[in-house]
Amino acid sequence: MVIETVHLGKRYGTLQALSDLNLAIEPGKVFGFIGPNGAGKSTTMMILSTLLEQSEGEAYVCGYNVRKDPASVRQSIGYMPDFFGVYDNLTAVEYLEFYAGAFKIPARNRRSLVADLLELVNLSPKADAFVDSLSRGMQQRLGLARCLVHDPAVLILDEPASGLDPRARIELREIIKQLREMGKTILISSHILPELAELCDDIGVIEHGKLIACGSVHEVSNRETGGSVMQLRALRNLDKAALLLESSPLVNHLEEYMGGFRFYFQGTEQEKAELLQELMDEQVAVVYYGDAKKNLEDVFLAITEGVGME
Amino acid sequence: MNGFLFNPILVKEMRERFRSRKTVCILAIYLLIMGGIPLGFLLTDTLKAEALGENRNLFLISAAIHYAMVCFVAPALTAGAISGERERQTLHILLTTQLSPTTIVWSKLITSLAFSTLLIVASMPLYSIVMLYGSVSPEQLAQLILFLAVNIFFLGSLGLFCSTWIKRTSISTITAYGIAFFFVVGTGLLFFFIGEWLQQSYPDMYPDQGVWNLPELQVLAGMNPVIVLFGILGESLDHSEQLAFSPWLFFSCTYVVLGLLLVVWSAYLLKPIRRRWWSWKKASGRVK
Numbered sequence: 001m002v003i004e005t006v007h008l009g010k011r012y013g014t015l016q017a018l019s020d021l022n023l024a025i026e027p028g029k030v031f032g033f034i035g036p037n038g039a040g041k042s043t044t045m046m047i048l049s050t051l052l053e054q055s056e057g058e059a060y061v062c063g064y065n066v067r068k069d070p071a072s073v074r075q076s077i078g079y080m081p082d083f084f085g086v087y088d089n090l091t092a093v094e095y096l097e098f099y100a101g102a103f104k105i106p107a108r109n110r111r112s113l114v115a116d117l118l119e120l121v122n123l124s125p126k127a128d129a130f131v132d133s134l135s136r137g138m139q140q141r142l143g144l145a146r147c148l149v150h151d152p153a154v155l156i157l158d159e160p161a162s163g164l165d166p167r168a169r170i171e172l173r174e175i176i177k178q179l180r181e182m183g184k185t186i187l188i189s190s191h192i193l194p195e196l197a198e199l200c201d202d203i204g205v206i207e208h209g210k211l212i213a214c215g216s217v218h219e220v221s222n223r224e225t226g227g228s229v230m231q232l233r234a235l236r237n238l239d240k241a242a243l244l245l246e247s248s249p250l251v252n253h254l255e256e257y258m259g260g261f262r263f264y265f266q267g268t269e270q271e272k273a274e275l276l277q278e279l280m281d282e283q284v285a286v287v288y289y290g291d292a293k294k295n296l297e298d299v300f301l302a303i304t305e306g307v308g309m310e
Numbered sequence: 311m312n313g314f315l316f317n318p319i320l321v322k323e324m325r326e327r328f329r330s331r332k333t334v335c336i337l338a339i340y341l342l343i344m345g346g347i348p349l350g351f352l353l354t355d356t357l358k359a360e361a362l363g364e365n366r367n368l369f370l371i372s373a374a375i376h377y378a379m380v381c382f383v384a385p386a387l388t389a390g391a392i393s394g395e396r397e398r399q400t401l402h403i404l405l406t407t408q409l410s411p412t413t414i415v416w417s418k419l420i421t422s423l424a425f426s427t428l429l430i431v432a433s434m435p436l437y438s439i440v441m442l443y444g445s446v447s448p449e450q451l452a453q454l455i456l457f458l459a460v461n462i463f464f465l466g467s468l469g470l471f472c473s474t475w476i477k478r479t480s481i482s483t484i485t486a487y488g489i490a491f492f493f494v495v496g497t498g499l500l501f502f503f504i505g506e507w508l509q510q511s512y513p514d515m516y517p518d519q520g521v522w523n524l525p526e527l528q529v530l531a532g533m534n535p536v537i538v539l540f541g542i543l544g545e546s547l548d549h550s551e552q553l554a555f556s557p558w559l560f561f562s563c564t565y566v567v568l569g570l571l572l573v574v575w576s577a578y579l580l581k582p583i584r585r586r587w588w589s590w591k592k593a594s595g596r597v598k
Binding site: 050084 | 317318319321322325326329330398399400402403404405406407408409582583584
C-alpha cells in the first residue's frame with residue numbers, strides 16, 4: 001500500500017476531529033476523499049503530509065511512518081493545500097526553481113526540469129510572468145507543478161478545484177488525468193463530486209471524523225444507496241405522475257430531472273412494473289421509464305444523510 | 311557551509327527583498343535621517359578650525375540615533391518573517407520540503423540581518439563627518455559597530471522568535487517591540503530602582519556610592535544597552551566607580567547567547583511534529 005492509516009485519530013482538546021480512520025490506497029490509484037466541511041479530510045491530509053501530529057494510531061506513506069520518518073515522507077509526497085499563497089516578487093520560473101532548490105535538486109538540472117513542468121501544466125508562455133499576475137487557475141496549475149518538482153510517488157491534493165471557473169477546472173482535471181496515467185498515486189478531496197467520480201478509482205466518504213464508506217464508486221453506490229435510481233420522462237400529466245410517485249412508499253428522493261423525474265426505487269421488478277401500470281392508468285404519457293445512472297452526489301447524500309443529525 | 315549560504319530561501323529572500331521598491335525607500339529614508347542629523351548639526355554649530363577635536367556631541371547624538379534606528383528597524387524586519395509566510399499561506403508548503411525548520415529560521419534571520427547590516431554599512435560614511443570633529447578613537451568606533459551588530463542580531467532573533475511564536479504579524483511586531491523595550495529601558499530602570507532602594511533601605515550597609523559596585527547590579531548594568539552604549543561613548547550613566555568587567559564585552563557575549571537561544575527555540579517551535587520533552591501522561595505512568 002502506498003498510503004495506509006491504522007486507527008488514525010486526532011483530537012483538538014475535547015473535539016475528536018478524526019477517529020479510528022483505516023485507509024489503504026494501492027499504488028497508481030486515484031482516491032477521492034469526500035465529506036462535508038469539517039469532516040476531517042484536511043486533517044487527514046495534513047497528518048499524511050507531516051504537518052500535523054496524530055493523537056492516535058499510525059499513518060504510513062510509501063512505507064514510511066509519518067511521525068517517525070517525516071523527511072522520507074516529505075520526499076515521497078507532493079502536497080497541495082486547499083488554500084495557498086504565492087511569492088509576489090517571483091516569476092513562475094523562479095518560483096519553481098525555488099522549490100526545486102528546497103528539494104535539493106542540483107542547480108544544473110533545475111532549468112530543464114522547470115521548463116518540463118511548465119510545459120506539463122501548460123504554463124510555458126507564462127514562464128517569465130510574475131506569479132501574482134497569473135489567474136487563479138494558472139496559480140493552481142503552477143501549484144500542481146510545484147508539487148511535482150521532486151517527482152513524488154504520491155500527490156495529496158486538498159480541494160484543488162476550489163474557487164476555479166469551469167474552464168480552469170476542466171484544465172486542472174485533464175492534468176490530474178495525465179498524472180494518473182504517469183502512475184502517480186493521488187489522494188484528492190473535492191466538493192465537486194461529479195469530477196471526482198470521473199477521476200477516482202476509489203472513494204472514501206468521511207463525516208464527523210469517521211470513515212463511513214470506502215471502495216470503488218460503483219461498489220459504494222450499490223452498497224450504500226440500496227435499490228436502484230430510476231428515471232421517468234413523460235409528455236403529459238406530469239403533475240399526476242408526481243402525486244403518484246410521492247404517495248408510493250417504494251419511492252424516495254424524488255426530484256425533477258430532464259423533463260421528468262428521478263427517484264430511488266426500493267422494490268422488486270414486479271413492483272416496478274406495477275408502478276408503471278399505475279402511471280399509465282393515470283394517463284401519464286410515459287416516453288421513458290427505466291434505470292438512471294447513479295452519480296456521486298446521490299451516493300454522498302445517501303451515505304451522509306442523518307448522520308449529522310445525531 | 312557553501313550549501314547553506316546558497317540555500318534557496320536565502321536566494322529567494324534576497325531576490326524578493328532587493329527587488330522591491332520598499333527596500334530602496336527604507337534605505338533612502340534611513341540615510342536621509344542619519345545624514346540629516348550631522349547636516350543639521352553643521353548648520354547650527356559651524357565647524358571651526360579651533361574647535362576641531364574638541365566637540366564630542368555630534369558623535370554622541372549620531373551614535374544614539376543610530377542605536378534608536380537599530381531598535382526600531384531590526385525587530386520590524388524579522389517580526390513578520392515566519393508569521394508573514396503563515397499569513398500568505400506559504401508556510402505549510404515550505405514545511406513539506408526538504409528544508410529543515412532550522413535552515414528556514416537561520417535563512418530568514420540572515421536575510422533580515424543582511425538588510426539591517428546594509429543600513430549600518432551604508433550609514434558608516436556619515437561617521438567621517440563625526441571624525442572631522444574628532445574626540446573619537448578608532449577603538450571606540452569599532453566598539454560601537456560591534457555593539458550595533460550585536461543589537462541587530464539580538465533584536466532580529468527576538469523578532470523572529472515572536473514571529474514563530476505568534477501567528478499574526480501585527481501582534482508579533484508589537485510583542486517584539488514590547489520585549490525589546492524591556493531590555494532597552496526595563497533593565498536600566500531595574501538597575502536604578504534596585505540601587506536606589508538598597509541605598510535608602512540599608513544606608514549602613516551601603517554608604518556613599520558603594521551599592522553601585524555590587525556585582526549583581528553591575529551585571530544588570532552590563533545587560534542594559536543604553537548604559538553600555540554610553541560606556542562605549544565614554545559617558546557614564548551608572549554611578550559605579552569601576553566595573554569588574556568590560557561592559558561591552560559582557561553585553562556582547564550575553565546578547566549573542568540570548569540571540570542564539572531564541573533562534574534555537576524558534577526552530578523548535580516551527581517543527582510541525584515536535585519531540586515531547588515532557589508529558590503529564592508519561593509522568594503519571596498512564597502510557598506504556
